Amino acid sequence: MITFEGVTKRYRDGTVAVDDLSLEVPTGAVTVFVGPSGCGKTTSLRMINRMIDATSGRITLDGRDVREIDPPTLRRGIGYVIQQAGLFPHRKIVDNIATVPYLLGWDKKKARARAMELLERVGLDPALAGRYPFQLSGGQQQRVGVARALAADPPVLLMDEPFSAVDPVVRASLQDELLRLQSELRKTIVFVTHDIDEAIKLGDTVAVLRVGGRLAQMAGPATLLTEPADDFVRGFLGRDRGIRRLSFISAKEVRLDPAPGELAVDEDGRPLGWRTGGGLSSFGTFDPEADSLRAALDAALLSPNGTAVAVDGDGRVRGVARREALDELFGAYADGVPERARGFHEQPPGPGGESPPEGGAETGRAGS
Numbered sequence: 001m002i003t004f005e006g007v008t009k010r011y012r013d014g015t016v017a018v019d020d021l022s023l024e025v026p027t028g029a030v031t032v033f034v035g036p037s038g039c040g041k042t043t044s045l046r047m048i049n050r051m052i053d054a055t056s057g058r059i060t061l062d063g064r065d066v067r068e069i070d071p072p073t074l075r076r077g078i079g080y081v082i083q084q085a086g087l088f089p090h091r092k093i094v095d096n097i098a099t100v101p102y103l104l105g106w107d108k109k110k111a112r113a114r115a116m117e118l119l120e121r122v123g124l125d126p127a128l129a130g131r132y133p134f135q136l137s138g139g140q141q142q143r144v145g146v147a148r149a150l151a152a153d154p155p156v157l158l159m160d161e162p163f164s165a166v167d168p169v170v171r172a173s174l175q176d177e178l179l180r181l182q183s184e185l186r187k188t189i190v191f192v193t194h195d196i197d198e199a200i201k202l203g204d205t206v207a208v209l210r211v212g213g214r215l216a217q218m219a220g221p222a223t224l225l226t227e228p229a230d231d232f233v234r235g236f237l238g239r240d241r242g243i244r245r246l247s248f249i250s251a252k253e254v255r256l257d258p259a260p261g262e263l264a265v266d267e268d269g270r271p272l273g274w275r276t277g278g279g280l281s282s283f284g285t286f287d288p289e290a291d292s293l294r295a296a297l298d299a300a301l302l303s304p305n306g307t308a309v310a311v312d313g314d315g316r317v318r319g320v321a322r323r324e325a326l327d328e329l330f331g332a333y334a335d336g337v338p339e340r341a342r343g344f345h346e347q348p349p350g351p352g353g354e355s356p357p358e359g360g361a362e363t364g365r366a367g368s
């Protein structure tokens with residue numbers, strides 16, 4: 001665990017970037033620092049690995065004051081990922097990833113083998129190993145940045161706006177990849193962003209900072225959306241809080257009815273459409289085992305009769321969710337949403353999970 005205990009950072013010119021910050025970063029989870037430009041996110045992050053030293057207060061890592069640990073030793077246990085990856089331009093990808101193992105004195109063969117393993121782990125083609133950074137796309141470079149930070153298997157990962165220089169589609173896939181990696185690796189991650197949607201998607205816990213480096217609220221994303229502490233947090237969260245909250249409720253709880261005869265299916269039981277006058281109309285699907293209530297609602301809205309089609313992982317019809325069944329759950333959660341700790345946070349679709357089932361359905365899958 002990392003703790004901030006009354007941490008203040010005053011720069012030489014008198015700017016107070018962080019003011020009496022106290023919070024706990026739990027082990028094995030993603031904690032996001034989010035807030036407007038200049039609120040002290042980067043300063044807070046860099047005080048953890050002592051790229052910046054606090055003026056007063058104390059930061060501990062597993063109970064030890066980081067000031068008692070010499071910076072090179074401290075940083076060996078802390079991976080660091082920055083915007084635009086910060087790769088060494090004259091080193092091949094494989095050697096970029098192996099930077100820390102080389103520094104640690106690993107033999108070249110072992111370090112390179114580790115780099116190749118990580119290249120695959122972050123979803124890159126091993127054939128890219130021999131290229132130079134300029135020969136990779138921005139998204140690929142960011143993946144290399146993540147691989148490099150993971151090379152020596154540090155328990156802690158600091159990520160400073162790592163995905164903000166790429167376009168929204170690439171950014172979403174990098175976020176999904178990080179969630180997937182984290183479900184295997186369970187690192188202690190501190191992630192800085194100014195994008196509240198990214199914070200809500202990635203964070204197990206989200207710390208909202210206000211300018212002046214003061215903590216406005218720290219909570220799980222569902223609580224943040226349900227109970228913003230004040231007008232600043234409410235304003236920062238923006239619109240659609242009610243809909244976005246639904247991403248934190250599993251669609252498992254939706255009551256299913258048997259599929260009616262109006263729903264046409266193919267020979268494998270996959271939906272084809274709702275029978276209307278002369279043909280088939282559109283429909284939306286959701287997988288109750290994997291999707292959220294938001295995805296189920298979206299699926300209902302995609303069907304002209306307001307009924308969502310529930311499918312299994314292979315896209316076969318399991319039943320239907322009528323609007324009344326969805327409304328029951330909306331009512332049940334009107335006062336609050338259980339945190340991810342209660343067992344659900346919509347995970348990114350698995351490989352191939354984004355393609356609609358055959359028959360051209362629009363799926364109700366909604367990003368969180």
Ligand SMILES: Nc1ncnc2c1ncn2[C@@H]1O[C@H](COP(=O)(O)OP(=O)(O)OP(=O)(O)O)[C@@H](O)[C@H]1O
Nearest residue numbers: 011013015017036037038039040041042043044194
């Ligand atoms: N070396 C420095 N000397 C003086 N002031 C600084 C220095 N570095 C940062 N600051 C100031 O400290 C405050 C916090 O900066 P910081 O970079 O931590 O914020 P941030 O929340 O990460 O911002 P952004 O989202 O724009 O990157 C800002 O007012 C900034 O201008």
